[in-house]
Amino acid sequence: MSRRVKLNQAPRSIAIPMLFDGPQPSHFGAASASAKPMQAGSFIGDTTQGGSCNAPEVSFNPHCNGTHTESISHVVDQLLAPHEVVIQPLMKALLVTLEPVTHVSMDSYQPAIEPGDKLLCKYQLTAVKNRLHRGVKALIIRTLPNAAAKLTHQYGQDIHPPFFSNEAMRWLVEETQVEHLLVDMPSVDRLHDDGMLSNHRLFWNIQPGDHQLNDLQFQHKTITEMIYVPNEIKDGEYLLNLQLPRMNLNAVPSNPMLYELTP
Numbered sequence: 001m002s003r004r005v006k007l008n009q010a011p012r013s014i015a016i017p018m019l020f021d022g023p024q025p026s027h028f029g030a031a032s033a034s035a036k037p038m039q040a041g042s043f044i045g046d047t048t049q050g051g052s053c054n055a056p057e058v059s060f061n062p063h064c065n066g067t068h069t070e071s072i073s074h075v076v077d078q079l080l081a082p083h084e085v086v087i088q089p090l091m092k093a094l095l096v097t098l099e100p101v102t103h104v105s106m107d108s109y110q111p112a113i114e115p116g117d118k119l120l121c122k123y124q125l126t127a128v129k130n131r132l133h134r135g136v137k138a139l140i141i142r143t144l145p146n147a148a149a150k151l152t153h154q155y156g157q158d159i160h161p162p163f164f165s166n167e168a169m170r171w172l173v174e175e176t177q178v179e180h181l182l183v184d185m186p187s188v189d190r191l192h193d194d195g196m197l198s199n200h201r202l203f204w205n206i207q208p209g210d211h212q213l214n215d216l217q218f219q220h221k222t223i224t225e226m227i228y229v230p231n232e233i234k235d236g237e238y239l240l241n242l243q244l245p246r247m248n249l250n251a252v253p254s255n256p257m258l259y260e261l262t263p
Contacts, residue, residue, distance in 0.1 A: 011241065011257040014140070014182070014227045015067035016151055018253065020058065023152040025226060027186035030064030062251040064186070069224040069242065072204045073250035075197055078213045081248045085222055091180065093138035093240035093258070094131055095229065098124050100143055100162035107165035109190065110198040117190065118162035122171045129175070131237075138180040138240050139172070140256075142229040150184060150228050161185045169199040173218075180242060182224040182256055224254055237261050 016025060020035035035056040037046035045055030062068040071082045100118035107121045120141070132139065143162055155161050162185055169188065172178055181188070181203065188199040201208060205217045213219065224242070239259040245252050 009260050011259045012230075012233060013255055013257055014229045014233070015253075015255045016226055016228050018060065018066045020056075025066060025151065025153050025155070025186075027064040027155045027226070028191065029156055030061045031059075033058070033060035033065040035059075060253070062249060062253050063225075065253075067224065067226045067228075067254055067256070068251045069222050069244055069254040070200075070251040071222055072206070072213070072217060072219050074223075075200055075204065075206055075211065076213050076217075077211050079248060079250065080213070080219060081246075081250070082222055082252050082254070083244045083246045085220060086180070086242055086244055089242045089244065091137040091240050091242070092135050092261075093140055093180075093182075093238050094128070094136045095140040095142065095233065095235050095238060095258070096128050096131070097142045097144060097146070097235055104165065107167045109163075109166050110196055111190075111194050113165075116160065118160070119165045120162060120168050121165050122167040125168050125171055126175075132176045132178065134177050136237070137177065138182060138242070139176070139178045140182040140227070140229065140238075140240070140258075141184065142235075143184055146184075146229070146231055148228075153186075155186050155191060160191060161187070163190045164188050164199045166198055166202060169202045173202055173205070179218075179221050180224065180240075181222075182227050182240075184227050184229060186226050188223060188225070224256060227256060233258065 035058045037044050038055040038057050044051040069082045071080050071085050073080045102118050104119055153159050189197050241257040243255040
């Protein structure tokens with residue numbers, strides 16, 4: 001059955017707004033994103049302070065201050081910017097909702113799973129295997145509970161986000177055609193993982209300890225983290241527009257847009 005884009009409905013962003021003057025999320029103890037008026041000689045870029053126009057200078061960490069898309073360069077020495085990876089930003093995507101689990105018997109993680117860890121496991125992904133057909137290039141995962149507090153979570157000592165088991169990530173890489181993974185967690189790996197980034201390495205096929213690009217790695221893939229999918233957006237297939245700025249960084253703030261598809 002073919003599908004087409006329903007153009008009579010506006011697309012929906014699943015990015016977290018970056019509010020420089022309001023509540024915002026953060027991860028790994030990073031400082032909050034900030035903005036201040038530019039100053040150059042007698043010029044000040046703030047009309048409320050007598051300036052002729054507003055020209056703020058901003059400071060933020062793409063990995064920690066909101067929705068961002070990473071390339072393989074998050075883990076290796078050479079720079080391959082996300083905009084160089086995503087040549088075709090329009091792609092078919094599948095949105096699924098999963099509830100992380102705390103009691104894991106079949107799955108594992110490196111470093112070892114600790115009491116209280118919440119994981120997305122292999123059996124949860126295999127349950128949606130039939131919906132991950134070859135035409136689906138992006139997988140969007142919304143986790144439960146899905147409170148609006150995710151828009152401002154301070155992930156760290158008090159809030160420990162869920163992450164993938166290694167088996168779940170390995171299955172996703174080996175058994176599907178997914179090239180772009182979008183999640184509402186701040187990382188596909190555990191917050192404190194001894195620097196292993198085992199799931200990132202599995203997704204890009206990077207050997208443990210290796211920081212050099214090679215032709216066996218999956219350089220065409222991206223990971224987008226810290227999205228937020230409102231509850232009114234239903235599970236199913238969408239057309240995804242993964243909007244990326246042309247910044248030569250290993251991770252950039254991004255704006256994933258979902259277009260509804262109809263038979």
